[in-house]
Amino acid sequence: MTVHTILKMGDPRLLRHAQAVTAFDTPELHRLVADLKDTMAHANGAGLAAPQIGVDLQVVIFGSGAPNPRYPDAPVVPRTTLLNPLITPLDDELEDGWEGCLSVPGLRGVVPRWRRIRYQGFDEFGAVIDREAEGFHARVVQHECDHLWGTLYPMRVRDFTRFGFTEVLFPGLDASDDD
Numbered sequence: 001m002t003v004h005t006i007l008k009m010g011d012p013r014l015l016r017h018a019q020a021v022t023a024f025d026t027p028e029l030h031r032l033v034a035d036l037k038d039t040m041a042h043a044n045g046a047g048l049a050a051p052q053i054g055v056d057l058q059v060v061i062f063g064s065g066a067p068n069p070r071y072p073d074a075p076v077v078p079r080t081t082l083l084n085p086l087i088t089p090l091d092d093e094l095e096d097g098w099e100g101c102l103s104v105p106g107l108r109g110v111v112p113r114w115r116r117i118r119y120q121g122f123d124e125f126g127a128v129i130d131r132e133a134e135g136f137h138a139r140v141v142q143h144e145c146d147h148l149w150g151t152l153y154p155m156r157v158r159d160f161t162r163f164g165f166t167e168v169l170f171p172g173l174d175a176s177d178d179d
Contacts, residue, residue, distance in 0.1 A: 002035045003042045004053040006102045014103060015150040018051050018058045021083045024126030029059075033081050033124045036061045043102050044069050046077065047140050049147030052103050058084045059124075060144040063137075070100060070173070074136040082129055085121040085145050089114040090132065097139050099153045100166060108170065109163035111156045113139045 007014050021029065032055060040048040040061060047062030063077035095115040100108045116134040119141050123129055133141055143153060157163050166173060 002038060004035055004039045006039065006043060006048075006052050007054055009101075009104045009152055009154070011103075013054055013056070014051060014147070014152060016051065016056060017150055018049075018056050018148040020058050021122070024083070024122060024124060029124050032057070032059060033061065036081075045102050046071055046074075047144040048102065049144050051147050051150075058148045060085065060141075060148065062140045062144050071136070072173075077137045077140050080129070081123050082119065082141075082145075083122045083124065085119055085141075085148070087114075087142060087145055088118045088120075090116040090118055095135070095139075097136070098169075099139070099143055101143070101153050103147075104152060104154060106166055107154075107164065108166050109154060109157040110159060111139075111143075111153050112158060113142045113156075117141065119145075 023029065032050060036048050036050065036053065036059065039053060046068050047060060050057045050059040061081050063079045065076060065079045067076060068074060093115045094112040096110050096112050098108050099111045115138060116132065117138045118132050120130045154163065
């Protein structure tokens with residue numbers, strides 16, 4: 001398939017609200033999902049949303065079933081393709097955590113997210129997905145789905161003393177993994 005260029009913060013296409021997927025199990029949709037997977041793997045991403053490659057559809061992928069080099073201490077997130085997602089918090093508890101983004105290269109910030117969520121939607125074949133997640137898994141889902149509604153994680157940062165360059169904040173990580 002194809003590795004796409006990932007749009008960077010400042011590109012107005014990242015601020016749009018993506019359109020719902022209306023046709024499942026099509027060659028075009030399978031090609032998009034394959035391209036997202038190839039692009040995410042090439043960038044060592046924890047997830048990727050269709051708007052990040054300029055496609056205005058509610059499609060996100062996340063997880064790899066293996067540890068992620070950008071988040072070496074985080075638990076493994078199951079490989080998932082999620083379309084037309086709905087996220088519901090399971091309680092009011094928020095948890096602060098460090099986030100980075102392939103569309104905001106070289107930077108990390110602390111972002112509050114719901115600690116426990118339920119996410120629902122469909123896979124690319126139209127099969128229903130209905131799961132509960134917590135911790136890092138829940139954070140990744142919320143981060144990726146934010147891209148579908150035109151929100152980048154810096155918009156959620158509350159304390160800018162905890163926002164900066166990866167190479168300064170995390171000298172043990174390879175900052176080029178954030179590019």
